[in-house]
Amino acid sequence: MACLQRGWSVLPIHAGTQYDKHPHSRALIETGYSRVDDEGTLHATWKPLQVTPPTEVQVRAWFRESAQKGLALVTGQVSGRIVLDFDGPAGCDFAHALGIRPHVRTGGGGYHWHLQAPGWPVRNVVGKVTSGAPDCVDVRGDGGNAVLPPTQTRKGPYVYLRDPVELDTLEQVPVALREALGLVAPVTVPVSVPTVPLPRGDERYPSERLLDWAVQKVHSGELGGRNDVGYRLAWALFNNGYSPDEVRRVGDTYVALVGQLTRPAYTRDEFLASVRSAWNAPRGEAWGSAREEVVQRPRSSAEALEEIFHQLAPEEQLRAAALLAGEWAAQQRGLDDTVRYLRLIGHGEAVRTARQAFLAHERGQSVDGTLAGFLSARRVRYG
Structure with missing residues (x-):
């Protein structure tokens, strides 16, 4: 006992x-x-x-x-x-x-x-x-x-x-x-939601955009909990012409992203129950075309860092800036370009951080960690 x-x-x-x-x-x-x-x-x-x-x-x-x-x-x-x-x-x-x-x-x-x-x-x-x-x-x-x-x-x-x-x-x-190992607090990145109806034809709204929307709604709590949002995600996917197998595959990623955010854990079985309910529900309006979406997911790790930099704690900002500078030094991107970008994202010690990273690279000193790992640990998606 x-x-x-x-x-x-x-x-x-x-x-x-x-x-x-x-x-x-x-x-x-x-x-x-x-x-x-x-x-x-x-x-x-x-x-x-x-x-x-x-x-x-x-x-x-x-x-x-x-x-x-x-x-x-x-x-x-x-x-x-x-x-x-x-x-x-x-x-x-x-x-x-x-x-x-x-x-x-x-x-x-x-x-x-x-x-x-x-x-x-x-x-x-x-x-x-x-x-x-x-x-x-x-x-x-x-x-x-x-x-x-x-x-x-x-x-x-x-x-x-x-x-x-x-x-x-x-x-x-x-x-x-x-x-x-992902042992850092997650960062929430806002996602824009299009409202333009999907044109008729074979074009479907990208499932990754629907997934981004669902994850954001879980974090904001606007539509209820993970189970409620999971049902809406499945329903939206069916509305946009996705098959049950495709919906289940998207659901696996959804569960991986939000399943452990709170306790008790949200499971794949719970999502599959939502899939069955959504499949039997009346269909709704499809979403807008991908080319009409204004805001895209960041394409590179640097762009992703720019989006979340202001949300990071000071020590996290310093580490992220150092990781970016170290990678750009290895890629021979140029010291001046690195300083400019660090200033752009709001790093107050841009010159010092960039110089230290470039000097470490010249001396053959390895970087402890990667920017991709830094972002992944905080559940930041890009690419």
């Missing part, structure tokens, strides 16, 4: 079986964590645990029969902490190179490093499939979970290496790694 006393939300999992580390469906269903799908089938769900921790009575019921069961932390705002997972020998070497003090040794010989959850939602990240991120590091954020000691998995036991109450902060993670 120590986990509950610390304010954590926890989850029963399989341990030492072929379903190692998966949520324990029977234990969840027996304590009321279940849902019924469209076909009337009962399924276990731990989504409520992403909002509210279980009670002592429920936890005791989970472990009344403790054989081949383990415990996992529900990460994110609900527990006040996220976890960086350093996987295997490569992950251990990387953690040692960073000089961190991990909290847990995993059953597979890796590390878990517990960090204080920031004031904004943190996405779950798999390093191996995330561009720019280390293959050996994953992030367990809002809507995620991480195995807790003393769980015994098939690969071995999970063991505390330090007191979990001693929580570290994101500021202790190197800036470039934070950006690579």
Whole structure:
């Protein structure tokens, strides 16, 4: 019960079986964590645990029969902490190179490093499939979970290496790694919405513009929550002639962009339910032609930075300007051009930043991070 006393939300999992580390469906269903799908089938769900921790009575019921069961932390705002997972020998070497003090040794010989959850939602990240991120590091954020000691998995036991109450902060993670893993607050970029009717014919309004509109509406809250906007996105796509398969593909990107913005997480299943409803709804007006849209998405990383620069904190402005200057130095864009552009976007130390970047390039010093990574970490889209 120590986990509950610390304010954590926890989850029963399989341990030492072929379903190692998966949520324990029977234990969840027996304590009321279940849902019924469209076909009337009962399924276990731990989504409520992403909002509210279980009670002592429920936890005791989970472990009344403790054989081949383990415990996992529900990460994110609900527990006040996220976890960086350093996987295997490569992950251990990387953690040692960073000089961190991990909290847990995993059953597979890796590390878990517990960090204080920031004031904004943190996405779950798999390093191996995330561009720019280390293959050996994953992030367990809002809507995620991480195995807790003393769980015994098939690969071995999970063991505390330090007191979990001693929580570290994101500021202790190197800036470039934070950006690579998306551990920075997102920036909202306004998107213009055209209202001109779509001309008759085969031309369709671009799905990426509809997606931009939907993401902006989620951030502004003008049309309700992610579920409400997801329905409107699906309906608008159908109105513009997109097939159900195409709508689902757009939906996958929509869920990836907004699914973890708040808890509980917004899922693909929820979007697919909206797709079914929108498909059966009466059709509405199509959107305007792409060539009639006044404002386009930024085409380059420099243009994207120009749009959001005024929204960044001073230290973020300095880092972004340095990354841009470093890349332009490597591209031999010219010192004067770099200074002019930095002044244009509102950087007060344009001359100093540009000179330092060009001097570092001449000395062969590498840049720690990329502008593309900086923007991606803040959910800024361009191109």
